[in-house]
Amino acid sequence: MIVDSHAHLQWEDFELDRDNVVFRAKKAGVTSIIIVGYDLAANEKGIKLAEKYGFYASVGIHPHEAENFSNKTLDTLKAFCLNSKVVAIGEIGLDYYKCFSSKKSQLNAFLSQIELAKELDKPIIIHDREAHGEIINILSKNKGDVRGVMHCFSGSFEMAKQCIKLGFLISFAGPITFPKSIRLHKLAKELPLDYILVETDSPWLAPQSKRGKRNEPAYIIEIINKIAELRNKAFNEVAEATFENAKKLFEI
Ligand code: NI
Numbered sequence: 001m002i003v004d005s006h007a008h009l010q011w012e013d014f015e016l017d018r019d020n021v022v023f024r025a026k027k028a029g030v031t032s033i034i035i036v037g038y039d040l041a042a043n044e045k046g047i048k049l050a051e052k053y054g055f056y057a058s059v060g061i062h063p064h065e066a067e068n069f070s071n072k073t074l075d076t077l078k079a080f081c082l083n084s085k086v087v088a089i090g091e092i093g094l095d096y097y098k099c100f101s102s103k104k105s106q107l108n109a110f111l112s113q114i115e116l117a118k119e120l121d122k123p124i125i126i127h128d129r130e131a132h133g134e135i136i137n138i139l140s141k142n143k144g145d146v147r148g149v150m151h152c153f154s155g156s157f158e159m160a161k162q163c164i165k166l167g168f169l170i171s172f173a174g175p176i177t178f179p180k181s182i183r184l185h186k187l188a189k190e191l192p193l194d195y196i197l198v199e200t201d202s203p204w205l206a207p208q209s210k211r212g213k214r215n216e217p218a219y220i221i222e223i224i225n226k227i228a229e230l231r232n233k234a235f236n237e238v239a240e241a242t243f244e245n246a247k248k249l250f251e252i
Pocket of ligand 1: 036201
């Protein structure tokens, strides 16, 4: 049992061969995929694809899309959540690296969607780029009221421990397979297996052997392999543990 906990199968890069991409994922042993949304159109499409392929969806407004976030957006997200395929709110968060939206609008969208997750009792999928302090601050204020996962984690060991204490899992994507990702290697080796998820973030962040190319869920194998190698464990042990962790978090 293998789950890719974060893939954007709705992205236009998959328009021409999506069925084949899903076929290759299933052939590689991927039993489930969380199709993660980032704007309203992507959320809607993600749900449709989850229905078509028997996967799950997450709905949310990405920090890059936060500028036009309104109460109407929130109502639409809420309506999406009535669909039983929707298992989380995300990806949401803060991106102070690219800053495609103002910090003010990013914070407004993030905080509003955390409130939505609390109201609906759904886990959140967090995007954090160069906003570590602010994210920890916000999660601390909501301690015990919200749970979720730090998608494609890029913080320090200390931050990972804080996130775990605040009820969050740590998710590893393609960068874990890069030779120079020393800090991530240490994390994947030393964090308790109960707090780890795996994801591809397709079509982004392809693992080392496919670096620079379009990523797809079948490549999750390389990520699990790397974590197994770092921990000196069998592939199956890491695959099963990360599957169980995802199952518990997303109630799938
Ligand atoms: Ni993503």
